[in-house]
Amino acid sequence: MESVDKALWTTDFDTGIAVVDSQHKRLFALYNRLVELIESEQNTKAVISDLIDYTEYHFSCEEALMEQYNYPETAFHMDQHTTFIGEIMELIQKQSVENAAAYLRAFANFLKSWLVDHIQGTDRTLIGIVPADANPNNAAAQ
Numbered sequence: 001m002e003s004v005d006k007a008l009w010t011t012d013f014d015t016g017i018a019v020v021d022s023q024h025k026r027l028f029a030l031y032n033r034l035v036e037l038i039e040s041e042q043n044t045k046a047v048i049s050d051l052i053d054y055t056e057y058h059f060s061c062e063e064a065l066m067e068q069y070n071y072p073e074t075a076f077h078m079d080q081h082t083t084f085i086g087e088i089m090e091l092i093q094k095q096s097v098e099n100a101a102a103y104l105r106a107f108a109n110f111l112k113s114w115l116v117d118h119i120q121g122t123d124r125t126l127i128g129i130v131p132a133d134a135n136p137n138n139a140a141a142q
């Protein structure tokens with residue numbers, strides 16, 4: 001069966017934007033909790049639901065920052081977020097009861113590879129446009 005590995009934070013993932021980095025670290029922590037539950041064959045339903053909720057919250061914060069700081073790639077970046085949420089929802093609908101363990105491993109690996117690629121790629125294009133101390137709550141309120 002497919003193996004699942006925890007996601008280890010390295011400085012490669014840092015954007016220098018405090019709120020973005022702390023939310024990414026929380027996503028890693030939730031993902032790592034999912035891996036632990038898969039490996040110990042415990043129920044993953046609650047952590048998957050937390051992961052989806054927190055991912056949606058994180059995307060809305062990033063998108064508020066994009067608008068506030070006139071980030072030039074907003075449409076492209078938002079499209080990546082929307083597509084990812086759609087893919088996750090589709091995977092959830094296709095979840096298999098007979099092959100639960102294999103399904104969960106494939107789900108976790110998809111999640112990890114998307115997060116790692118997106119954080120190291122697209123999210124880094126926020127650097128230099130969104131300030132290090134930016135606050136998406138202020139952005140959302142404007």
Ligand SMILES: [Fe+2]
Nearest residue numbers: 024062119123
């Ligand atoms: Fe992000």
Ligand SMILES: [Fe+2]
Nearest residue numbers: 062118122123
């Ligand atoms: Fe993003």
